């Protein structure tokens with residue numbers, strides 16, 4: 001029996017789908033990349049912004065018209081719009097985020113098969129491993145806690161067991177994900193902590209890098225950063241949920257933190273990870289954001305010397321406090337987004353230029369006729385001359401030039417077998 005998968009939104013949604021693929025293959029379901037070839041399909045949805053939700057409805061509309069497969073629609077849009085979805089798409093299955101926890105059982109009961117095990121082969125070198133779900137915060141713009149519930153962590157023993165399995169089937173990089181990853185372990189009894197999980201993963205042979213998908217500065221202490229720097233396989237890139245660079249906007253966002261604390265945290269990080277790739281989420285056009293507040297965010301981004309930012313135009317989510325506040329005019333939001341996108345391009349280029357003629361370590365993720373690609377520990381995508389048989393190998397790459405804000409060009413100078421690469 002063939003199945004097709006699709007997901008929208010965050011790394012946690014991606015991690016949930018990646019894990020489900022392995023589980024289904026392990027009992028004989030066959031993954032297909034062609035939706036019209038599938039017996040059933042699974043879509044993990046997102047409603048974090050209005051645009052994300054529109055994309056989901058557009059996709060479900062399309063499959064409803066174009067495929068005969070039975071579809072399981074799950075995730076945040078179902079938690080928010082179940083009734084509406086059920087009325088519009090008959091004969092489809094809708095599992096909200098609570099019911100999603102039993103999706104594997106639901107599929108084996110709904111689409112029973114007597115198939116031979118299909119041993120999973122890792123399609124990528126990177127595996128997104130969800131270790132935490134939900135959130136206990138109530139940021140005024142965010143709908144996620146209402147759709148995913150309170151923070152729940154996976155016990156570390158389970159995480160290590162999964163990671164051992166994923167590395168045994170060929171994954172070389174583990175990306176730890178969660179809705180609020182930094183809140184990992186606070187809900188467990190006895191309490192567990194993120195550092196111990198990372199130390200446990202560090203002992204697994206085939207894993208080359210451990211990457212943290214996103215960190216909440218409200219949890220990140222000096223001691224955490226210091227200890228993290230002693231763990232050999234921690235990837236040299238950190239994504240931080242800042243949301244704004246203006247203190248008055250942060251207050252209206254109910255973030256409970258000030259920009260001075262962000263800068264202090266970045267200073268601490270740079271003591272132990274001086275060359276790391278630091279990125280952050282920034283919302284532009286938060287309700288009542290004045291030009292002065294927007295300029296505060298621009299100068300904060302410059303001052304914090306970030307290497308890139310993920311820019312989110314504010315999207316009012318019904319049910320959140322921020323949706324009740326007078327929005328900023330759309331033309332002003334668009335102008336601000338365009339301006340900060342320009343700044344973002346320079347941030348990316350400036351960071352990459354620092355590595356010209358330097359050697360970085362990474363994993364060769366793609367081999368092609370013309371070019372192969374390496375993703376480095378500090379999250380640079382480096383295009384190198386074509387290779388054969390090096391996929392998923394750890395290699396050293398010398399950066400020759402910056403091709404554009406997303407890609408560098410380089411040559412492999414060494415691979416894990418310490419053989420000079422004869423390219």
Ligand code: SF4
Pocket residue numbers: 135136137138139142143144145179180216
């Ligand atoms: S920390 Fe805030 S923004 Fe992040 S998921 Fe929780 S409520 Fe949403």
